[in-house]
Amino acid sequence: MKHFNLINAILILFSLNSVIAQSKIDISEKEARLLSKEAFEFGFPAVFIENQFYVNSYVTKPEGLKAPINQFAHSREFVDASNRQYVGNNVDVLASLASIDLSEEALVITIPEMGDRFWLMQLINTWNEVPAVPSSRTHGGEPRTFLVAGPKWEGNVPDNMELLRANTETTLIVLRLYCSGKEEYKEVNAIQDQIKITPLNQWGKNYEAPSHVALKENFDGNRDVDEIVMSLTPEEFFNALNKILVNNPPYEEDQPFMEKISKLGIIPGEEFNYNNYSEEVKEAITFGVADAKHAIAQRVKNLGQLKNNWILTYDMGRFGTDYNYRAAWSLIGVGGNLLEDAFYPTTIIDEDGEMFDTNKYAYKITFTKEELPPVASFWSLTMYDIQSYLVDNELNKYTVGDRSNLTYNEDGSLTIYMQKDRPTEDKVTNWLPAPIGPFRIALRLYTPKEQVVNGSWIPPVVQKIK
Known part of the structure; x- marks a missing residue:
């Protein structure tokens, strides 16, 4: 009887080991690395915005x-x-x-x-x-x-x-x-x-919002969102994504991709558990996530068309199935406006393709009468340092535009001067103070007209003042 029980125990143990072995997800290292890269890019906005949601409400x-x-x-x-x-x-x-x-x-x-x-x-x-x-x-x-x-x-x-x-x-x-x-x-x-x-x-009940709300447990809402997301382990990231997918479904056109990454274990509501993978596959997943982070960082450098040395983006808020592009915009720009509402050309380079540097030159941009930004609402040009912060200056002046008291040229054109030193008094009204060294400028066109939407209007190049 004892011998029979021992045999049974061995068989049961063998069966359990077989089940455990069979529960390992059958995927090659090469495929795991590729799928984890693509799945991270796909899921990055969801994980990022959920954390933005909780940081904003912390x-x-x-x-x-x-x-x-x-x-x-x-x-x-x-x-x-x-x-x-x-x-x-x-x-x-x-x-x-x-x-x-x-x-x-x-x-x-x-x-x-x-x-x-x-x-x-x-x-x-x-x-x-x-x-x-x-x-x-x-x-x-x-x-x-x-x-x-x-x-x-x-x-x-x-x-x-x-x-x-x-x-x-x-x-x-x-x-x-x-x-x-x-x-x-x-x-x-x-x-x-x-x-x-x-x-x-x-509704209709004299509702008042709660005067005090408890903070979200086990969450540090005082950290930067990108720091929170980028510090997640692959297991934590994909587990978070699987939970988010339950109540925040992807688009219909994403379904073929969802089927593809399900082989990796990206399934709404399922637990993403590293114990389901061999050591070699776990390492491949880690490399795949690193590949994705690198690819997103590279895409951040190229988020639009380059014309007249301005970066022009026409598809904010409508990214389709270009998941790498969507992830890159999510990293640097949650909530970009649709083109019909606002258009934001930016640049850091002049007519010769050189980076702005006020240690070498002063700069100007001239809109002919026909080139003035075509808008139904208003437009502005804002100065930033190379890290995209506003620039301290003696006038506390950070932007100029069609609401400013600008001086137009006799032919109806408009010239705006960008330099670190105060210009002659006849140009101060049209001066947008720049920092010492490199800088970045951003045009903002609110309710742009059709020639902006169809791409026929392009901002003029920024010129050196020699």
């Missing part, structure tokens, strides 16, 4: 540019050159930001009267794409009530509400309001105070 009550989930945070004034928290600071609009969770209920967002003020409310989904963006271009300046619903919501839209369907449950909102400067802060802040989020089941 406060117990609205504070600065952070607010608890389903509440707005508001920028109340423009930053100056001392602000090094964000790169590429915008000094054209004041922003209101929200992290909204659509898993339990649809949300009602009320927008007050805007008059003729430029505004847009951008929904940004898990994939860094824009499923909806009502704006002054599409809706004018009348008060509006929107019902924002997730992909699984079913119900009747109440009267006098417009449905905005977000295709992921984790969604960010960026609402931009034009502001001319300090003289308008009070007026724009008053508009911001009237922008409200209300759960649909609380």
Whole structure:
């Protein structure tokens, strides 16, 4: 009897070992490396934006540019050159930001009267794409009530509400309001105070947002998002992606790719467990993720067409199945505007293809009367140092544009001067102060006209003043 039990025990142990061996995912090292690279690029926006969602909401009550989930945070004034928290600071609009969770209920967002003020409310989904963006271009300046619903919501839209369907449950909102400067802060802040989020089941019940919300557990919301994401191990990253995919589905055109990476274990709701792989395959996955990070960093250097030495991007918020491109934009630019709402050419090089350097030259850009930025709203040109921070200067002047008191030439053309030293008094009005050494400039065209959208308008080259 003891001998029989011993044999049974051996057989059972053998069977268990066979099951464990069979549970190992059957994939070659070469394929694992390639699939992990492609899967990381594909999933990067989802993991990045989920962490952005929680960083933006990591406060117990609205504070600065952070607010608890389903509440707005508001920028109340423009930053100056001392602000090094964000790169590429915008000094054209004041922003209101929200992290909204659509898993339990649809949300009602009320927008007050805007008059003729430029505004847009951008929904940004898990994939860094824009499923909806009502704006002054599409809706004018009348008060509006929107019902924002997730992909699984079913119900009747109440009267006098417009449905905005977000295709992921984790969604960010960026609402931009034009502001001319300090003289308008009070007026724009008053508009911001009237922008409200209300759960649909609380609509009409004098709802007040919670005055105190607990912080997310086991999360450090004081770290930079890129630091959080880039420090994840491959196992942590892919496990996070599998969880995110459950309630934030990819697009229909992504399904063939989803089937492809399922062989690696990227399956919605499944646990991504390193114990399912041999040591050699685990090493290959690690190399594949490193390959992806390198490829994303390389793509960041080439995110648009180069014309007249300006980088021009026409497909922000609509990336298709170019996952490497989408990942690169997610790393440096969550929430880029759709082309019909805003166009942002940037450059760091002059007419000769050389990097700007004010230790060597002063610079100018001249728009002929026919070349002036064609917009239905407004345009600006902003100066940044080479790290994309605003530039400290004696005038506290960071941008010029069609709202500035610029001096036009007799033939209707416009010349803007970019240099570190103060020019002669006749040029000060058109002077955009530059830092010592290299710099970067960004044009912003709000509600660009058709010749911008179809690519027939290109900014003129920046010239050296010799």
